[in-house]
Amino acid sequence: MxxxxxxxxxxxxxxxxxxxxxxxxxxxxxxxxxxxxxxxxxxxxxxxxxxxxxxxxxxxxxxxxxxxxxxxxxxxxxxxxxxxxxxxxxxxxxxxxxxxxxxxxxxxxxxxxxxxxxxxxxxxxxxxxxxxxxxxxxxxxxxxxxxxxxxxxxxxAPLVPAFHRQAFADPQRTVAVLNLGGIANLSVLRPGSDPVGFDCGPANALMDGWCERHTGRPYDAGGTWAASGQVLQSLLGAMLAEPFFALPPPKSTGRDLFHMDWLERALQAAGCTGAAPQDVQATLAELTAHACAQEMQRHAPDCRALVVCGGGALNAHLMARLAAHLPGVEVGSSADRGLPPLxxxxxxxxxxxxxxxxxxxxxxxxxxxxxxxxxxxxxxxx
The missing domain is CATH 3.30.420.40 (ATPase, nucleotide binding domain)
Structure with missing residues (x-):
């Protein structure tokens, strides 16, 4: 038969x-x-x-x-x-x-x-x-x-972790996949276990909105504008005080929470309403890198490989900040695994x-x- x-x-x-x-x-x-x-x-x-x-x-x-x-x-x-x-x-x-x-x-x-x-x-x-x-x-x-x-x-949401398992899982080691679209979401793929996945917070949604408002460009190509600024620690602290960042999985988010009015309130709370626009952009990039790295450390401390996809994978400054927050982790683009980020x-x-x-x-x-x-x-x- x-x-x-x-x-x-x-x-x-x-x-x-x-x-x-x-x-x-x-x-x-x-x-x-x-x-x-x-x-x-x-x-x-x-x-x-x-x-x-x-x-x-x-x-x-x-x-x-x-x-x-x-x-x-x-x-x-x-x-x-x-x-x-x-x-x-x-x-x-x-x-x-x-x-x-x-x-x-x-x-x-x-x-x-x-x-x-x-x-x-x-x-x-x-x-x-x-x-x-x-x-x-x-x-x-x-x-x-x-x-x-x-x-x-x-x-x-997120719905992509099941696909991430198909595309990027390694039978020998834990791999994490970070999608940096408008919102950042993380998938943790462990051999022999169901994936863990959740949203980490904002990625391009706030950075793109701030860039367009102040430069007229729809996004910060390569992160060069953010790289020209300095991180505003008071603003970073005010944004990280958002309760979403402390929630355990499962969790998901979107523009319902992370929108430009949310950013304006954080600027006011931090006393940064008159800050240089490039410094705010640098701080938004740092927010994404910090939040994503924090979730990696909480939920995938054993992971030594982070595959990044989405438009944020093309942001060299953001990729460098992720690597800085994750010493000992190989941070690379999904293109290196055969599937371009977009x-x-x-x-x-x-x-x-x-x-x-x-x-x-x-x-x-x-x-x-x-x-x-x-x-x-x-x-x-x-």
Whole structure:
């Protein structure tokens, strides 16, 4: 008798993963071949967001203005159309047809993340129109990855540790993976154990916002502006007094907490409202490095390898500050492990789409705190 196929084997094939993160610096799409044990990325596209859409998404996250339901629906439509452009570009570059793709994993744009709050369940909200994306692309779309975990009592985030295990785990030693997007999240991968994962605090969200406000540039390329400043210890202390940093896992966060008004309050509390802008930028970089290193020391003291992905991996100053806070730890980019930093999260959602199509759990209760593993996502057929 022939051996039975492993669970999910029939779902193997080409998948597209789409990710527009908290930093709002654009969207990344990947084309990957995924099966139960492997995710192989063969194509990548990065598209910017139109200035008007980016501003609207940021405003909706900050509860700015009126008629939010109407504006959110139109923003979701605009984002789905941009997603469809990324899909078309990936298909054209690979010379594939829509029928060749099993599904698109489209995360959407998070504008609220409040799990467990208000009524004991809370919610997480990602703007997206997967039905429109399915119509535009002719490909099945998997979306709404987070809400099932929240319904099961979990944080709904981070969802990438399960993929990090697939992509970066080492059977011989503990490896940590740090994603520096708008928010920083850490995965700890120990041989023979379920991953540990949680959000550490802000990463690019505050640094990008401060840089744009004072230089007109959307981000501090390479961290050169931050490197020109001096860390303001009083401001760093005021920011680190935020209770989130002392919480144990599971925990997740977003712009609901770490936004520019939060920074303004910290500046006032520290008496730094008149500080040189580059010194504030240096302090924001130090906040991210300090908070992430502190979580490493708390939850992965045995780890000697830190793999960094997300846009922050391209910030040389931030990478140097992480290394300074983690003596004895090899701090390197995910590119050194075969997956460039800007492709990791999009690849994770291609993998999560495969998990959904295969009927396999995509969540890790040890990470999110949910009552058990759950199949994540809703499918919108082609």
């Amino acid at each position: 022939s051996p039975s196929r492993p669970p999910g084997a029939g779902a193997a094939g080409w998948y597209i993963g789409l990710m527009s993160g908290t930093s709002l610096d654009g969207l990344d799409g990947v084309l990957a071949h995924v099966d139960a044990g492997c995710c192989r990325v063969v194509g990548h596209v990065a598209l910017g967001l139109e200035a008007a859409l980016r501003s609207e998404l940021l405003a909706l996250n900050q509860r700015a203005g009126t008629d939010e339901l109407h504006r959110a629906a139109l923003a979701a439509n605009a984002l789905a159309r941009r997603y469809a452009e990324a899909v078309a570009a990936l298909l054209q570059a690979a010379r594939l047809a829509p029928a060749d793709i099993r599904a698109i994993g489209a995360h959407g744009q998070t504008v609220r993340h409040q799990p467990g709050m208000h009524d004991g369940t809370g919610y997480t909200l990602q703007l997206n129109n997967p039905a429109l994306l399915a119509e535009r692309s002719g490909i099945a779309v998997v979306a709404d990855f987070r809400s099932r975990d929240v319904a099961a009592g979990g944080q709904g 492709q990791v999260e999009a690849a994770a959602f291609a993998w999560l789409a495969h998990q959904c199509v295969a009927g396999l759990a995509g969540s890790l209760p040890a990470v999110t705190g949910a009552r058990g593993p759950r199949i994540l996502g809703a499918i919108y057929p082609a």
